[in-house]
Amino acid sequence: MTLTDLRYLVALARERHFGHAAERCNVSQPTLSVAIKKLEEELAVTLFERSAADVKITDIGARIVAQAEKVLLEAGQIKELATAGRDPLSGPLKVGVIYTIGPYLLPHLIPRVHEAAPSMPLLIQENYTARLAESLKRGDLDVIVVALPFEEPGIVTQAVYDEPFRVLMPSGHTWEKEEAIAASSLAEAPLLLLGAGNCFRDQVLEVCPMCRSGEGLQRTLEGSSLETIRHMVATGAGITVLPSSAADPLPDGNPLLRVRPFVAPEPFRRVALAWRVTYPRSGAIDVIRSAILASPLAGVRPVNR
Amino acid sequence: MTLTDLRYLVALARERHFGHAAERCNVSQPTLSVAIKKLEEELAVTLFERSAADVKITDIGARIVAQAEKVLLEAGQIKELATAGRDPLSGPLKVGVIYTIGPYLLPHLIPRVHEAAPSMPLLIQENYTARLAESLKRGDLDVIVVALPFEEPGIVTQAVYDEPFRVLMPSGHTWEKEEAIAASSLAEAPLLLLGAGNCFRDQVLEVCPMCRSGEGLQRTLEGSSLETIRHMVATGAGITVLPSSAADPLPDGNPLLRVRPFVAPEPFRRVALAWRVTYPRSGAIDVIRSAILASPLAGVRPVNR
DNA sequence: AATGGCGATAGAGATTAACTATACAACGCC
């Protein structure tokens, strides 16, 4: 029993004439005859009474035809689903973003994606890189926004932008009069850092290797966020390093805080998109990338692909 | 897209492993691989993300699989319908009976059929032979009970029983003292007859050809029934001829009526079943025949097949 | 760098589906 057989069956039930039904199915009369006969043998029931005068459907035949129509209808739905699903910009997209990017990127990203792909709602999760990577590999996420380096088997990445780091200090700090800060000097001040698991923490420590050893001078704030640290800096608890998208939007006239760049070469992080090599909706990822690049993130430099 | 493809699809969605899914479908892994690939091409959507680690279903794939399961379920219903319909004794049987048999046969027939084939309800219609024949050919009836001769293209008949004719007369009639009545004498008395269209009327006139010409002596009662005629005979309006199944059950002590046989050779009618040569439920017809023969119809003689 | 698991691909063989041509059955017509 195949869907073709069922189509023949339904056609014959409608036409009550092998020749006409065959014509409607664009096959020859013997083809349809044989198919019906085989179907009757397979089901071991007589579906039609053939006589010279006409073709009559049996009671059981009529019931089976009705069921066959239902099958064909449901099968047609598959094609409809496929047609509807063919557009990579339709259907929800599950996006993951690391904590140190989300709050600054998403307010810009979301409306832009909505405009570019109105029927692609975003399901967003913020988390650590490691957690995002796991979700991505499991299929719980479709694409994630992380900082490089990021290498995972089966995952491809595409750099989107570079983002320089800034030094954030309280007003009145001794470095306030400097134009730019040298990375090496970070070890001198109490440096407030995010907890382990945040890649940004590691990147900052890489900028200033001495900070790692100069124990006591840096303080790790578990379960915290950049915003929390910013407030702590404002109270004079220490200094910190922020990505430009988090640091630069601060009103320069903020009475309690001062932002300074690093001396060249500026340390920076490279932000990238990552997805499974096998992920089929590349069009959706393109939209995300474009929307990120269209977002006004302070200080960032696009990376040419 | 075939039902087989959909079975492969559903299996793969369940197993998330080409090899295992193929095994479950009793085919080789390449067979399943190719089938899925072709399905994806036909639908122009990616249903699964393949990677070394595992097989993930896409969102659109999951929706299509759900739909495919629905299709397979409905298709399975076809087999169930066929299995249920394979028994010729299941499902209603549309039976036609001529007016001069119905009232005497059906009260016996119906309970016997119900006992022999409980899941075969009878849909019964009484009518003239010509009307029954038409309905039978149209397919509105499955089998009819008529008197022979009955010849129609595409229709087969099977004699069931012979039924002798009786003379019915009011008490006190001059023939009351006769043991048996000669057919030729019928022309002498006012003979009450059914209206045109009833085959029994023609059969009676054939028994007594003189009645046709002896005008005035026979009276045609249009729109009447044997029972009505019986009552008229009781009032002394004339005599009539009845089939034995209608005449013999009359209590012989009935004060108003007398029943006499014809002198040999007794005239009789041959009652038969008729159905389309193409009708597939011959088992159902056998049940009807057996039930008729098991019915206690007064005076009838079974006809060996 | 080697290995093993897993899906994709290639090529051969077998099955099946379709066609054309024709047989066969039934009915209607002359």
Added chain:
DNA sequence: GGCGTTGTATAGTTAATCTCTATCGCCATT
């Protein structure tokens, strides 16, 4: 009653499709 017409079934051939075995290639792991 023979004959033509109509309509379905059958035969035989060809083509498409399905499925197989064998093998490749990729990737992740040891």
